[in-house]
Amino acid sequence: xxxxxxxxxxxxxxxxxxxxxxxxxxxxxxxxxxxxxxxxxxxxxxxxxxxxxxxxxxxxxxxxxxxxxxxxxxxxxxxxxxxxxxxxxxxxxxxxxxxxxxxxxxxxxxxxxxxxxxxxxxxxxxxxxxxxxxxxxxxxxxxxxxxxxxxxxxxxxxxxxxxxxxxxxxxxxxxxxxxxxxxxxxxxxxxxxxxxxxxxxxxxxxxxxxxxxxxxxxxxxxxxxxxxxxxxxxxxxxxxxxxxxxxxxxxxxxxxxxxxxxxxxxxxxxxxxxxxxxxxxxxxxxxxxxxxxxxxxxxxxxxxxxxxxxxxxxxxxxxxxxxxxxxxxxxxxxxxxxxxxxxxxxxxxxxxxxxxxxxxxxxxxxxxxxxxxxxxxxxxxxxxxxxxxxxxxxxxxxxxxxxxxxxxxxxxxxxxxxxxxxxxxxxxxxxxxxxxxxxxxxxxxxxxxxxxxxxxxxxxxxxxxxxxxxxxxxxxxxxxxxxxxxxxxxxxxxxxxxxxxxxxxxxxxxxxxxxxxxxxxxxxxxxxxxxxxxxxxxxxxxxxxxxxxxxxxxxxx
Numbered sequence: 001x002x003x004x005x006x007x008x009x010x011x012x013x014x015x016x017x018x019x020x021x022x023x024x025x026x027x028x029x030x031x032x033x034x035x036x037x038x039x040x041x042x043x044x045x046x047x048x049x050x051x052x053x054x055x056x057x058x059x060x061x062x063x064x065x066x067x068x069x070x071x072x073x074x075x076x077x078x079x080x081x082x083x084x085x086x087x088x089x090x091x092x093x094x095x096x097x098x099x100x101x102x103x104x105x106x107x108x109x110x111x112x113x114x115x116x117x118x119x120x121x122x123x124x125x126x127x128x129x130x131x132x133x134x135x136x137x138x139x140x141x142x143x144x145x146x147x148x149x150x151x152x153x154x155x156x157x158x159x160x161x162x163x164x165x166x167x168x169x170x171x172x173x174x175x176x177x178x179x180x181x182x183x184x185x186x187x188x189x190x191x192x193x194x195x196x197x198x199x200x201x202x203x204x205x206x207x208x209x210x211x212x213x214x215x216x217x218x219x220x221x222x223x224x225x226x227x228x229x230x231x232x233x234x235x236x237x238x239x240x241x242x243x244x245x246x247x248x249x250x251x252x253x254x255x256x257x258x259x260x261x262x263x264x265x266x267x268x269x270x271x272x273x274x275x276x277x278x279x280x281x282x283x284x285x286x287x288x289x290x291x292x293x294x295x296x297x298x299x300x301x302x303x304x305x306x307x308x309x310x311x312x313x314x315x316x317x318x319x320x321x322x323x324x325x326x327x328x329x330x331x332x333x334x335x336x337x338x339x340x341x342x343x344x345x346x347x348x349x350x351x352x353x354x355x356x357x358x359x360x361x362x363x364x365x366x367x368x369x370x371x372x373x374x375x376x377x378x379x380x381x382x383x384x385x386x387x388x389x390x391x392x393x394x395x396x397x398x399x400x401x402x403x404x405x406x407x408x409x410x411x412x413x414x415x416x417x418x419x420x421x422x423x424x425x426x427x428x429x430x431x432x433x434x435x436x437x438x439x440x441x442x443x444x445x446x447x448x449x450x451x452x453x454x455x456x457x458x459x460x461x462x463x464x465x466x467x468x469x470x471x472x473x474x475x476x477x478x479x480x481x482x483x484x485x486x487x488x489x490x491x492x493x494x495x496x497x498x499x500x501x502x503x504x505x506x507x508x509x510x511x512x513x514x515x516x517x518x519x520x521x522x523x524x525x526x527x528x529x530x531x532x533x534x535x536x537x538x539x540x541x542x543x544x545x546x547x548x549x550x551x552x553x554x555x556x557x
Contacts (some may be wrong), residue, residue, distance in 0.1 A: 003158055008141055011142055011156065011227060019047075025128035040130045044149060048124070053110060067099075071095050072087070072095060094110055112147060114241075121241065123145070129143040131182075131183050132180075138176055147474065150186050151188040153187060156169065156194070166197050169192035177203075189240075195230075200230060202248070204270045209270075211478060215233060216233035218278030246315060247320055251348035252268075253268065256538060273478070275303065279312060283320075283445060286298045298464060298468035301447050301467050302449075302469045303449065304474075313405055317405065321354070327375070330380065331405045332406045334407075339379055346379070351445060355375070357378070366380050370397055382431050389438075395438060403442065404444045
């Protein structure tokens with residue numbers, strides 16, 4: 001029979017396999033021969049942290065190292081999520097310590113983690129880690145330390161016990177957050193598992209936002225148990241270091257309390273799902289390649305609607321900025337509402353992006369924002385690239401470090417060839433040509449929530465091949481998207497006497513001229529007027545034809 005202890009041992013063995021040092025909690029307890037901390041009220045392994053800071057900052061004086069440790073160990077807020085945000089910023093960007101030299105106030109940034117060389121950090125797994133806070137004593141199953149900091153907490157449950165499941169593990173973590181919050185000040189990832197099923201979530205995530213990590217390599221869905229996949233896929237040294245730096249966002253939102261009529265601001269922490277992580281890293285590779293080989297086509301990401309496409313775009317932007325020399329990112333949509341939604345998502349993610357996005361309010365504003373030497377995240381609708389006169393849009397920049405991110409790419413991004421109006425003789429082009437008039441050396445990447453149709457040759461021609469596909473079936477299976485069920489039903493349609501006569505004439509006419517002439521029939525136009533709105537007519541007309549073919553009478557007055 002599977003026991004919780006056996007599941008715990010499986011996790012430990014897997015962690016050791018991928019290079020983690022391991023200790024049983026009592027082996028490094030304050031009263032042991034090899035203590036990692038002075039009391040069980042401490043959650044940081046201070047000496048491990050000190051050694052790491054000295055190693056990563058060899059030229060920094062010891063007193064500044066001590067100042068950095070004090071800053072890390074003493075959060076400034078009484079609120080857990082606020083402290084977590086402050087710590088995450090220090091973890092990713094380094095700890096700023098101030099000092100006086102030659103009568104001047106100066107500052108230095110001290111690195112906590114080596115993000116360039118994962119192996120240069122210290123990884124430690126500890127099980128049965130006792131923590132005491134305000135007379136509450138709790139023992140989380142497994143805590144993972146990087147450079148002495150408790151960045152991952154894992155809670156495991158025995159699936160064979162009655163009324164115990166993965167939800168029980170989630171609830172246990174919520175209890176820990178309430179009773180020993182100091183441990184979670186430093187948390188980057190929470191993991192819950194019953195040995196077979198395993199999910200990861202952020203400090204602020206509800207149970208529905210704890211998701212499985214389905215792939216260990218980004219190419220295939222793993223067939224092994226989820227605990228093994230999440231450890232090997234997410235917690236390996238290279239991935240977890242990359243994940244911590246580039247795949248977590250803190251977003252603030254407002255809500256009105258109807259009772260008190262007060263406005264409250266809430267802080268949420270979101271971390272990437274596996275499909276977002278792998279898609280972004282593939283996109284970074286294709287983007288760099290598209291720039292180097294001058295194809296300017298980074299490719300297409302198809303992630304179905306509801307699977308976090310907007311945040312995937314944020315993660316991509318945050319990471320590509322680090323790989324290029326102060327690039328300009330242009331986020332392109334074809335509707336104002338989409339422009340507003342995406343702009344809000346990006347604006348809430350400034351800590352990850354390390355800059356404030358700007359929105360072009362007009363064609364002239366767009367020109368102003370793009371006529372810069374470097375930098376910037378600019379939002380605009382594609383219509384602003386339409387020339388005021390003629391068939392050429394003004395050249396705005398010839399720089400090669402411009403990335404154009406296009407949302408719902410297959411709708412309005414075509415048109416390199418000229419079109420001539422037979423009546424007026426006027427020559428026009430599509431938006432694809434006008435954007436490249438303005439930004440001839442930009443590289444384009446497309447994001448879409450719907451698949452590109454097989455007969456659509458334009459999208460690959462403009463953007464390149466698929467980079468990553470995450471379709472609706474996989475999204476539903478991963479519980480990213482709620483399944484939608486359709487219930488068919490007949491709609492009663494009342495027709496005038498003229499309509500009835502038209503239907504009778506239709507049946508006679510179809511027998512004579514064939515179905516291929518239906519759309520050309522003048523009677524079709526008259527039927528459109530009788531049945532009502534044009535968008536509804538098309539479907540109704542198709543239904544009528546189908547019923548005629550089957551020789552079934554379905555419409556009654």
